Amino acid sequence: MQVLIKSATILDRASDHHNKKRDILIFNGIIQKIAASIDQKEADLVIDKPNLHVSLGWFDSSVSFGEPGYEHRETLANGMQVSAQSGLCHVAINANSAPITDNKSAVSFIAQRTEDSPVNAVIVGALTQGSKGIDQAEMFDMNTVGCPSFYDYKRPTDDVNLLKLSLQYTQPFGGLVQSFPLEKGLATKGVVHEGIASTQLGLKGISSTAETLRIQRDLGILEYTGGKLHIPTISSAASVKLIKAAKKSGLDVSCSVAAHHLLFTDDVLEGFDTQYKVMPPLRDEADRKALIKGLLDGTIDGVTSDHNPLDIESKKKEFDHADFGTIGLECLFGATNKALGTEAAVDALTGLRAAFGINSTTIEEGQTADLSLFDPQETWTVDAKTLPSFSKNCIYHGHKLQGKAYGMILGEKYHLNDE
Structure with a gap:
């Protein structure tokens, strides 16, 4: 043809x-x-x-579709269709399902369900069995059927020895380990950024230190072990500084930022709208500007939608009890382009291709x-x-x-x- x-x-x-x-x-x-x-x-x-x-095909490094287990939130078939409609050529599908994608057969299931889509499914396997943070998942076996990266979605790897062993174990086959940057002990019951807005609204806060302490730890382990580490969805100016220094020292680390962190700050929480409840939380204007600067200077490798469909019962609650998460596939380019400008947006939507093993190509x-x-x-x-995603928990609504x-x-x- x-x-x-x-x-x-x-x-x-x-x-x-x-x-x-x-x-x-x-x-x-x-x-x-x-x-x-x-x-x-x-x-x-x-x-x-x-x-x-026309640009090189866009890649979204953090997408959840629900299936298997949460098909009422999103199916693989419709999720891949929405990805194509959103202009994406590649999407990384998180191990955020029931059961968790933590073995070879689970990876094969997703591969079979997505093989007819025009969009390439980059399947992310769980780092640990059941994403419980205790025992390593079958990373090598999953890699043999095309799984390039391993991540317990939004669950911090608290066992530092487990992270060390994972970085060592994945080196022979070039696997990419992801570690969510959150020190849970500093975020207990927190629901928004710890700052002026949280105090005024009476909501429990999560400080940016909860993010940076974990990043400092993970970078220290990476320096010791070697390997490839990806830190998903950073949200603070201090995190940008840490990763910039780590890259300068030669560590093989990449990171992403969620598109909504480029447009919104915790100022939008005034109305207690749970659509703005995301993890990591929306932070202040200084952080937002630092994230944009980090993308423009190459410290942050790429932008993700961090697409996480949730049913209405998970969001229509008091702010403290509502689930974290937003959909964003359909809005990914529009939000990134608005925040960065077109050429920088294209760079941000293609910058993580190599880290996740997507073939390099050019328009030639x-x-x-x-x-x-x-x-x-x-x-x-x-x-x-009107968005084609099954779930409608959209931070960009209006x-x-x-x-x-x-x-x-x-x-x-x-x-x-x-x-």
Whole structure:
């Protein structure tokens, strides 16, 4: 099949066509020709959209879909469909299900359920059995069926020796260990950032120190053991400084930030809306600015939606008792683009590909098509009720974002939102 993309502005710093408007001809999943103009007669499918932009395929490093066990929140089939509609070519599916993805057969189950999707499922296995933090999961066996990374979703690895052994164990096969940055002893019953807003609202706080103490510990273990460590969803200025210093010293550490931390601070908590209850909590303006600066200077490797669908009963509660989490796949590009600008947003949505073992490619002739298609200028107001995710717990509801995806192409598979 031949696909022709017409008059697209290419955003790919590694390509000779960066920031140029070009036609792109794809044949059987391979970019065959890039030129100022290509005859439409050569194509079976022509993609011609207003203000069309094309970049290297976006990757979301932290996505939860529920299935198996929580299909009422989100199924794998619908979650992958939403990912394609959101312009994503790759999504890392967390071990946040029942049962937990902690063995080879559980990984194979998710792989089989997602194999027909145009989006590549990067399956994240649990670090420990049942994500209970006691015994190592079957990491090597999971890796043999394509699992590149291991993470007990939102559960800190309290056993420091377990983290040490995991970093050592995964080195021979290049596995990526993830460690959620939270010192639980400093966060007991906390629900929001510890600061002026928490005091004024009478809500129990979680200080940024609870995050940085754990990061300091984990970086110290990484320095001792070697290996590859990923710290998901950092939220504070102090964390950015720690990771910047660790990278400068040569440690193999990567990190991400959730897109909602780039737009919102704890000021939005005034109305006690539980949609703003996320983990890590929304912090203050100084932290928000430091996170943006960390992305722009390369300290923070990428942005994630941290998509976590929850049923209405989990959110329609008093603030103290509501669950942490928000959906965000559909809003990922619009939020990131609004916060960073388009080129920086593309960098943030592709920056973690290598850490998670996604093949490197560029937008050049002879390369596999791995493309996100979008309009960076379209503004829209989020209405959670109209979003295609099953769950509607959306932190962006009622907010205006900038930029929308047209779809994606990955090899011979594609999705266009108007088809």
